Amino acid sequence: MLPSRFRRMIAPALRTLLLTLLAIGPAMAQGQQPPNREFTVQNETDLILRELYVAPPNAADRGPDRLGADTVAPGANFRVRLGRTRDCVFDVTAIYGDGTEEARRRVDLCRNQRVVFGDPGLPTLDVTVANRSRMVLRELYASARGPSAWGPDRLGATVIEADSEFRMRLRSRDCVFDVRAVYEDDREEVKERVDLCANRAITFDRSTLPRPPSRTLVFLNRHVSTVQEVYVSASTESDWGPDRLGTTTLPVGGESTTAVEGECEMDIRVVFPNGGAEERREVDICANPRIVLRPGWVAMEELDDGSAATSSTGATRVRNAGRLPVVEIYAAPPGAPRGEDRLGADILPIGESVEVGPPDANACAADLVVVFRDGREVSRLGVDLCSGEEIEVR
């Protein structure tokens, strides 16, 4: 018991406090904060859960991605915090790595604080998929119900680089699957009825793909310089691929044969020892199995040898008898603009000659302009470029 003197001292204060509490009690009850709403999302699918949206039913806007910069891996959980709200019922939408969506409508998060995507009762198959080809494997599909139901791309946003592996996770009671790989060049390889329960590894190496037709392409160097490197690749490809000459070079007057696999339309690039390069795109190598590399070949109508034809009709050669290299040669119909430099990236060294064909297959007359390295120009107007003569410039 408190001493009576002390009771007398604090009694008024206690009375005041009690009255105050009685007065503000109802007000506090009326303004009570709503609870923090949280729930757990459980990813029991075999795909990465990339985005998650939680919004009131039928809301026009499903709000922000609740995962932010995170993702939910197959088999993993994620705690979603919605903040303070009295609302209980929401639509929960998941977007997977392959872009597919799955929605749970009108989920009562007050009564059930766990939302599961996928079936946790399904067994998990972890399969190692190896790409032993030289090409990037871009898409991967697995179906237990045949080719009509390939389902999502199991790689999502990733790819399997050449000579690399990927761990594919499947949630299924099935064991036998068709597995389909799509490569960077859009070609497909399918392994049918593979028992992934018995064998947890599968390899793609393009060995089952029908080989594309192989064509022989001949390069003749009629340039004034050795060709150091030659590249040929399909016009649809972004990479030039390997140097077709390997460790060798293609000397002036030389000939080189290379086997090219694929379609007819190819891009061709040649590199000279001085680092200069010439390219011609979308060459029909089926129609032109012989490519004569000569000054101006990148713009010439005729790519094939033509040497037989031109020698019989007498192709004209221009010889540099000057004391400096020739850096540009132009040959155009009389009176017409000069057109392209016939030497391309090349030069005509001192003492050497180069074949200069007529600007038009049906017209031999041309105005010839030769530019020496010091800028001096030598013109020969109205020359016959089919005469077979050698024109000496100095």
Added chain:
Amino acid sequence: MKKTLLACAITAALALPATAQGVPERLRGAWFAGDCADPTAMLVMTGRAAARVEAEAPARLVRFRETRELSGWTFATGVGAEAPRLLYRAADEGLETIEPEAKTRDDRLPGDARPSVWRRCPATPPLLAALHGEGIAFLAALEHLEAACGSGTPGACATAIVQQGDISGDSLLSVAEVARLVRGASWVVAAQEGSTQDVLFGAVGIGGLAGVVTARLLMDSVDYDGDGKISAGELGTDAANFARATGTPAGTPLRTQGLTESAGMLRGLVDGLLGR
């Protein structure tokens, strides 16, 4: 094909006019790009030539045919079918150079090409010295030979050859001294062809392998007094014998090939020098 190129290179090297201007004394010698302990490239300026070697890129040797002033630069044009060019000028305690693209016209130089910057180093890294020392020494010697052989003074050319090749100081050329000339000539020709460093090394190696054999064959054909050495008199008396001294190829194909090239090279050199 290779032999033709070698002959061309030597012929071109000997075709220098005597009126070519020289590189100033203070700019001659070895210059380096990058760290002195591990330079990315080396540029050697002699009286009338510039040789650039680097680890990955082909070597470049420009033997100046003529030089002139161009907007604060010295514009040098080299010998050869492509008439290679080099612009150089002294910079702050260093040297700047521009090697124009083959297609660039002279009247558009120096243009906006970015100069290479070179500096002196306290010493040449041992590997570079081992790889290129004899070749650069021969390059410098060749300029002396060209000067002497172009003078027209009787006997001056043969004397100059002996002087430049003579290491021991006895005014005679021994087998080892002739072999050294062969190795140096191999380097110059390979550099003029734009060989990479490994090819330069190989050229000097093959030159060294066959150089001794070549030197012995030359010795046998020129050493009239049988003292095992070549004097200026013996060299000048019978240059034709020297030129025919390729002898009989022997040994493995590699050695025969190296021998033929080396002998042809020295034959071309001596023929060219004595015949001018």
